[in-house]
Amino acid sequence: TQLLEQSPQFLSIQEGENLTVYCNSSSVFSSLQWYRQEPGEGPVLLVTVVTGGEVKKLKRLTFQFGDARKDSSLHITAAQPGDTGLYLCAGARGSNYKLTFGKGTLLTVNP
Amino acid sequence: DARVTQTPRHKVTEMGQEVTMRCQPILGHNTVFWYRQTMMQGLELLAYFRNRAPLDDSGMPKDRFSAEMPDATLATLKIQPSEPRDSAVYFCASGLQGGMETQYFGPGTRLLVL
Numbered sequence: 573t574q575l576l577e578q579s580p581q582f583l584s585i586q587e588g589e590n591l592t593v594y595c596n597s598s599s600v601f602s603s604l605q606w607y608r609q610e611p612g613e614g615p616v617l618l619v620t621v622v623t624g625g626e627v628k629k630l631k632r633l634t635f636q637f638g639d640a641r642k643d644s645s646l647h648i649t650a651a652q653p654g655d656t657g658l659y660l661c662a663g664a665r666g667s668n669y670k671l672t673f674g675k676g677t678l679l680t681v682n683p
Numbered sequence: 684d685a686r687v688t689q690t691p692r693h694k695v696t697e698m699g700q701e702v703t704m705r706c707q708p709i710l711g712h713n714t715v716f717w718y719r720q721t722m723m724q725g726l727e728l729l730a731y732f733r734n735r736a737p738l739d740d741s742g743m744p745k746d747r748f749s750a751e752m753p754d755a756t757l758a759t760l761k762i763q764p765s766e767p768r769d770s771a772v773y774f775c776a777s778g779l780q781g782g783m784e785t786q787y788f789g790p791g792t793r794l795l796v797l
Binding site for chain 2: 614616669676
């Protein structure tokens with residue numbers, strides 16, 4: 573059973589478009605992280621959200637943690653080719669070290 | 684620029700052979716994680732070490748996998764004997780324990796067992 577469902581699995585858009593990817597669960601998480609992974613590399617942490625309803629912005633990326641702490645979204649404004657990669661969400665429950673990862677959304681931004 | 688390093692980056696081996704993967708965590712980090720990534724399962728936690736002690740290896744097949752930290756600068760993951768279903772990318776990550784941990788991932792070892 574996959575605790576964290578990410579959608580869509582694949583997304584291909586043109587440079588300049590906006591997009592939103594989702595991370596959903598039936599379980600409550602104490603915190604949730606978003607990572608970006610480029611081909612041949614390990615995931616790199618983008619943000620951690622810990623409070624229900626929290627919104628964090630990182631330049632053109634906006635992250636939101638659901639009020640019930642069961643879901644999260646990542647919105648990218650005016651996507652650029654450099655945004656291309658696999659976006660992973662990961663939730664922690666109780667013990668902060670043990671992360672449950674979603675399978676990711678593979679984003680391709682075409683120039 | 685401190686980074687987690689992993690060797691080898693790629694490994695092709697035959698079924699039944701022993702595979703050893705090595706990880707050098709970021710200097711000063713006291714937690715080490717081993718993950719496996721496949722298309723089907725995504726990223727799965729195999730083992731977790733804190734201050735070189737194994738605290739959680741519940742995600743690791745015990746019969747063929749073993750993980751150790753001989754010293755603070757080296758973590759190893761061994762598979763003996765290897766099987767085709769072990770083919771995956773294995774990541775090591777390190778961090779500083781205390782509160783919310785940030786895990787810094789290495790570039791991974793891509794393993795193919797024929």
